[in-house]
Amino acid sequence: MPTTASMTRRLAIALTSVVAIFWFVALGLGVYVMQDEFTEIFDSGVQETAERLLIIVANNEARDASGRPVEAAVLAPALNSQYLTYQVRDSNGMVLYADGAQEPFAVPLSAGFSQTATHRIYTAATTDGTLFVQVADALDHRSEALMEGGTALLLPLLLLIPGSIAAIIFVVRGTLSPVAQLRDEIHTKDGGNLAPIDESALPKELRAIARSVNSLLARLKSALEAEREFTSNSAHELRTPIAGALAQTQRLLSEVPPAFHQRTAQIERALLHLGRLAEKLLQMSRAEAGIGISDERADLLPVLMVVVQDLERSPLGASRLNVKVEDGTALERSVRADAFAIVLRNLIENALIHSPPQSPVDVHIDINGIRVTNDSALIEPDVLVNLTKRFTRGPTEASGSGLGLAIVKRLVEQMHGQLLIASPARGMTQGFEVEIRL
Template sequence: MRSIRRFLLVSLLGAVVLITGLAAFRSYEDASHEVDELFDAELAQMARVLQSLLTVQLKRTQLDSLRDSLSYKPYPGEERPSDPFAEYGEATALGHKYERKLAFAVWNNEGRELLGSGSPDGGFPFVAEVGYGDTDLAGAPWRTFSLYDPELEIWIKVGQRFDVRSELTDEIVLHALLPLLLIIPLLLVVIWWVVGRGLSPLLRVSRQVTSRDQHNLAPLDTEQVPEEVEGVVSAINALLKRLDDALSRERQFTANAAHELRTPLAGIRIHAQNLQRQLGSQGDRGEESGAGATPERRLPRAPDHILEGVDQMTHVVEQLLRLSRLEHEQSLSFQKLDLVPLVQRVVASLAPLALKKQQTFGLDVDEGAVLAIRADETSLEMMCRNLVDNAVRYTPAGGEVRIRLQPLNGAVELGVEDSGPGIPSAERERVFERFYRLGSQGSRGSGIGLAIVRQVASSHQVRVELGESSLAETGLSVRVQFPLNPLKG
């Protein structure tokens, strides 16, 4: 999934780097242009100063002595292999090392050199053209300016190596951009903080949604929600309202239907019991009189089937009513209670059903143990009853059902194991859905028992784990762990 935070950070940081790079390039171009103009003007000025000096000096001074005085003379110690200015910097009391990067030459009309600075890179070639030009001396590029004096009939050319200009340009750009380069890390931190601050309303809404359980359909908090997010929050609240209304209508229908079914089911059961007694009494009279087989005797199990169906429907209705009460319960009454007597009551109430199926049925708990937890007694007993009832119902006759209570790792574990058909691992999450039943199991369950178990477990902030039973290869193990520490709230 694409991250808005990552997109904004990458985009903004990329824009900062790109703009900084463009600014550096533009600054270098501007600085290079300005430096070229400055040094070009300086070359022209040097040539004209040299022209004015030569107008006077050529009349008073011997050309040889003038040439000797203007020639380049190495500084003491420059003959050493190392740079004489390296130890003292670029400028010393003896001069500046850039003097070797400046040169001039004077020619007559025939191209004979009259004067020259004697540059270490060699002399300029004679070219009878005035103005600016570029040339190479000893493999180094030079910028030159030439002029012609018609009175003295001489050509004057002054020059400067290009690396002087480029070095100055680099220094100017570096000093201009260095503060910006130092600010970029701070700017990155500011951008990261601003992006996080701007996305905080979305994170708050996300936390509100993810922190809720499946039963909390209250509207999201709209305080301090910016305009850009307000539409999304309003749409979510409208969806939650419609969903809450739909679920309320479903729960109300379930409760009403269950209540309406209880009375006719009770009446059908009474009539089936009366029919069973009548058929039984008629069968007894037929045997005493020696009469042949009657229709009543041929159908001795019909009332039993009716009663079995009625009991099954009654169980479904009772489960629906329990689930409806749990879903409508706004707040549970949590209090400290001992889990041992509660489970003992459940086991005692379901023992007759286990004995009827000739099952090995029992509770394993240390004698005198007190396993206190904080819970709602009514809903917790409902959960325990459904777990044990499911185990007894789905375990075949002659099987085994074992309930265990034990302290474990700072918690109280309730375990129910059976030797029934079990639940495939791929189906263990779906069996908690309402009315979901496994087609491979022979017992006719309501499909609501484990939905009630999950509802109670969710309200107690505990998890129900399904696993393999140690009693049989195909059995089921159900474990629920309750914290010994009292629940908050």
């Protein structure tokens, strides 16, 4: 899928293109005006030169007729032979004097401007029509002057385009910085961070957007709180009847004849499994509601100790937990305490359930997070990668729902942490290890 160009890039390209187009239009108009003005200037110079030469030549011919000496060299300084050439012709078209081409110009002997493929020619004539002076200006000279003028207008454009791009990007980025700030603020909002956006630092054009986002966040926060309250109440309401049914079944087991013990024990196991499954499903529901992140930082070590002490008092974890906290460790994170407790309880319970009876379970805590290690058979890599999926279990005969690691993964993702699982555990030839980096 093609990537969407940024507003800065679009504005830079659009504004630079508009400036360049207007500059090219101005360049075209400037060249057109220069061509017209250059034509007038060059024609005026050619005409003035021809008329002055005519006076000189006519006076020279008059002196020659009276017998006075003639100095023809006085005609040459009046012309710049680099650009202009001239011819003095009689009424028959014969060339009397010439500077440059000796062949008569291929234009009629009539006063005014004429043009060939290579020259612009002005013809000046005496009143009696006996002498004609023709001054020719090369068209290449005019084209060269026009080209140099157009180039002088085009060269600034080569500096204007990159300069405009840099200036526009600088200005646009500064102008759009509040938009980027608002985008970053919205990006941080999730189920755990629903604090309203500060509108005071935003320009008035963006305050309406911020108010709309704040209104949406308020409604979302209310909905999430209602969902969390519902799941919490549901957990209590489900546990109570299941615990009651389990208690009645256990009492019944002690009262029924031995012939019914097996069936009653099956009912007891089914109720125990139902209770654990209901608890896991409610935990998954809470995890999906986004309870992982908190607006405030909390010290998680006391939560860890409460969970460990609670499990140590249970028959499953009695005398099996080895907890090691490295010196100077402080687990202060923007994480909800109840969500962290759910993660820890699932990890340690899984380690206790899926390891050999009475085998130790190590809980290691350092500044980066928590690592839980237990003894178990080696788990193949293709099975290992699927253990965090819902209702997926490894090669074990222990009871379970296959939701523990899925709940842990969901909550750790909300905490912006990382869940790592490995088998064998580090320093062992077998075993299972789960590490949470926060």
